[in-house]
Amino acid sequence: MIRTYKEAVDWIHSRLTLGMKPGLKRMEWMMEKLDHPERRIKAIHVGGTNGKGSTVCYLRNILQQAGYSVGTFTSPYVEQFNERISINGKPISDVEIMKLVQVIKPLAEELEQTELGGPTEFEVITAMALYYFGKMNIQDVVLFEVGLGGRLDSTNVIYPLLSLITNVGFDHTHILGDTLEQIAFEKAGIIKAGVPVITAVDQKEALDVIYERAKSLKAKVYELNNHFTITHHEATENGEQFSLQTPFALYRDLSISMLGAHQVKNAALAVMAADYLRTYYSFIIEEQHIREGVRQAQWIGRFEKISKRPPIILDGAHNMEGIESLVQTIQTHYPNKSVHVLFSALRDKPLKPMIEALANIAETITFTSFDFPRAATAEELAEQCNHHAKQCVDDWKQWIKQKRKTAKNDDLIVITGSLYFISDVRKFLKMNTFVGKIADIIKEK
Known part of the structure; x- marks a missing residue:
């Protein structure tokens, strides 16, 4: 029962x-x-x-x-x-x-x-x-x-x-x-x-x-x-x-x-x-x-601006059509930004064309993985990419923390791929934003 x-x-x-x-x-x-x-x-x-x-x-x-x-x-x-x-x-x-x-x-x-x-x-x-x-x-x-x-x-x-x-x-x-x-x-x-x-x-x-x-x-x-x-x-x-x-x-x-x-x-x-x-x-x-x-109308996890400084975009672009829409939207709304991509996806997706489309607009592209049975490893994703500034990270949370600290005025951080991954990232970012606000209040007191 x-x-x-x-x-x-x-x-x-x-x-x-x-x-x-x-x-x-x-x-x-x-x-x-x-x-x-x-x-x-x-x-x-x-x-x-x-x-x-x-x-x-x-x-x-x-x-x-x-x-x-x-x-x-x-x-x-x-x-x-x-x-x-x-x-x-x-x-x-x-x-x-x-x-x-x-x-x-x-x-x-x-x-x-x-x-x-x-x-x-x-x-x-x-x-x-x-x-x-x-x-x-x-x-x-x-x-x-x-x-x-x-x-x-x-x-x-x-x-x-x-x-x-x-x-x-x-x-x-x-x-x-x-x-x-x-x-x-x-x-x-x-x-x-x-x-x-x-x-x-x-x-x-x-x-x-x-x-x-x-x-x-x-x-x-x-x-x-x-x-x-x-x-x-x-x-x-x-x-x-x-x-x-x-x-x-x-x-x-x-x-x-x-x-x-x-x-x-x-x-x-x-x-x-x-x-x-x-x-x-x-x-x-x-x-x-x-x-x-x-x-x-707002729909979380779909080209969602989760932070303004630096601007961080979350988008559950989990297939080729989604990636194409994401790329087009970035080019339309952020034409002069230096784009830094964090990507993770399921291995049963058409990874190579998805990654190539992202790499074409990215200043840097970083691959990672997350806890899900069908998730591709960072190395599997990186193998599909020829970008000169690609890297693999195991700890995507640390990558995000570091990127927030070092981001320049013209940087745009784009975190995309599987919606399951975006779900994990969104929870992490919301919790860290909440903790940061509490810390700021304590400092003011």
Whole structure:
């Protein structure tokens, strides 16, 4: 019997040993046993290679500004496990996690005795979220982020109001396929009969797959740069500004604080989704709700400035598309800075092109590793790099401390790679900032 939060989380993480088992049979079995909580949820499904979390964040903030209570299911977490299931951006409590595990654990054990086998960690967490939002704490709307792919992802048991597909890129190719068409087929698997899909996918071969799937299910497609259009985009000192024409309205000079052209696309998807909800589902969303929602949206670990002096950027650019967006954003917003990169990643990523792209803008590039089963060693990463000023470090915490002390006025410190690594770094930086502030207060006294 689970009696503490720690026991609950430890049990969830113990499911990692089962790995990934694509398919919906185990989820459908659990939903049947739980009396189908997924059918009681007003859901919006968000898939794609990159930008899912940011898009969820923009849309959540718009809906909150309009007075709605919004649940979210996202992954992975950056600060604490509980944030994967949140309400209005606030993670659910330790007690609620414990109660959810008390419900799901007996089911998992029963399922383990069937021919289907036991549920994976992600299936367990998804079942927890569906039970929570369908039975324990029903919300006005819940935004579900796809874990991996879409067609066989455990979140795909929901029947949403809207489906969003951010983009299609080469990630998890060993599971999803190694062509854009194959990956798009998996992403398009979240499209449901009669449920409109909003997308920022821009490759013709991927779009053709999405349109074919949507046509077969009589689902209307709203495509960025076709049915809704970004205009007058410019980078500002504190973010991005752009106008957006949707089929229903024109929004002039929207401002966002998350940096990068890719964030403009994510925000545009969210605005288009809000506009659709307002027009066809009678959500009471005014223009000021949209303006304030996108302006206030922040998503930790995504081109996040964690320090001003020296400027330190944290970015969970864990695949090639993420690295390309990171490089473009640095070149746009910090064109005259001397860039010093700290990089760590999982060994199953396309490391060589990712590292080459970073090396092209870096004054120095440093490789390290972290405590995670699939993490590459610093030496494995360095082997992929020909930069004249590359190095390996075992103690990345000491590297950061030293870099903060010796940084010059024109230096920019960029820490990037796996989101799991960024999570560790962010916790370390926040703790050191807190300790530093306490020390300053003591000195003043």
